[in-house]
Amino acid sequence: MIATAVVPALLVALPAALVAVFCVSGVAKLTDRSGTEAVLSALALGGARARRAVARMLPGAELVLAAVLLVAPAGWMQFGSWLAAGMLAVFSVVVGVLLARGHEVACGCFGALSEEAVSWRTLLRNLALVALAVLTALLAPVGVLPAALVLPLEGWLALAGLAVVALTVAALVLARRVTVLRRALATAGRPLAHPASFGALTGGREGTEWPVPDLEVTDARGRAVELASLAGDRPVLLMLLSAECTPCSRIADAIPGWQGAFGESVRVVALTSASREEFAARYPGLAGVPLYSGYRSLVAMTGLAGVPSAFLLSTSRTVAAGPAEGADEVVALAEAIRSVVPTPVMTAVSLR
Structure with missing residues (x-):
């Protein structure tokens, strides 16, 4: 039967x-x-x-x-x-x-x-x-x-x-996907108690800031630069992007709008493992964004699942927020920063 x-x-x-x-x-x-x-x-x-x-x-x-x-x-x-x-x-x-x-x-x-x-x-x-x-x-x-x-x-x-x-x-x-979305929404809706320190945005390491990983990246001239030094005079939103990544294109399209909205409060920096020529061909809209090479070491040291990912580096050589993993979390982190930074002109950000 x-x-x-x-x-x-x-x-x-x-x-x-x-x-x-x-x-x-x-x-x-x-x-x-x-x-x-x-x-x-x-x-x-x-x-x-x-x-x-x-x-x-x-x-x-x-x-x-x-x-x-x-x-x-x-x-x-x-x-x-x-x-x-x-x-x-x-x-x-x-x-x-x-x-x-x-x-x-x-x-x-x-x-x-x-x-x-x-x-x-x-x-x-x-x-x-x-x-x-x-x-x-x-x-x-x-x-x-x-x-x-x-x-x-x-x-x-x-x-x-x-x-x-x-x-x-x-x-x-789909359980993991739902978890990612919940984390993204929680990050996006978290208000900043003190915009200068971005303290209330901290979320990647049990709610506390943590030291910037002790490693070096390569700048446009081929020189080794300490990762923590990228946030010299102002916080840096470090974006990890690959030239062979579909969700990265979505983030790359939004970066110019975010940088315009951040004004002088936060600088956006890209970190990749691709060659500069390949990266420029893939993301021509990021020509004005500082680009560094060597994200594989950062991925390995922090245990990231992949790209796109993002960290908010503070001037005190700590990670003030992050890591944000996946397009949804990266968008949530950037939008949360955008909602609190003092800028003379607030630029609308739209994602395709």
Whole structure:
């Protein structure tokens, strides 16, 4: 009895899971084409025009494939499922190549929703999706809607049980993301008791300021500079950015507005591991922002998960706030600073 209910439910659940994956991925990529271009750039595939063309076509291809899996009759279903398996296999190869080359780039698998840099966990997730597509090709004879129309009551009950399990797993996966958002909101809404010291913004190390890591970075002339010395006459908002990072583009677009709003109260400085030529080509709008090299040592010393990240360095050689990790927390920290610094002209900051 159980088997007769579960098997028909699986024939609906398997393609439905693939439809959900490709729908989310396609829609997310439509709003974040730069992410796909960044991945292709990291792979050194084609010129800029070719990368833009692929970034435009890929979301549509994923949504069309989702539609095929949703309504496909017999015969077409196997074609669509094997095509999905092939596409996911290609994505897995891309992630593997990025890992092998050591690139710190967001996979762009789900557009701006996937801000973390590629990792072995990304590769395992993609391989699991390949296995899902193969199982769908082998077991599911028709698409989601045709299979659902003939599903008996017991099958619908079993499908509901599978949906509960899937939603529970999804909630666990998103738990860290929710935590990041809560931390970002808490930082953004925290008022400053003393704007000069930024004391109330402190949050990264159990609410206390902590010493700036004892390391050196490289300036535009190739000279070694002590990190703590960057905040000589005024606080510095240190932005860690990569030239191969989709969320970093969002932060880079906002930096000129933030610097204008900070006025003379806080200086924005960028820290990267990319060459200056590569950084300038990726972020032409940051030509006026001081750029230093050597963020890998800072990432290793502080245990950061990746970029974008930010620290507020005080003139007393301490980290007054941070680290802010991920685009949401970086935005929250910058906006919290902007809300309290005395500036003659308050510049509105808008994020794309």
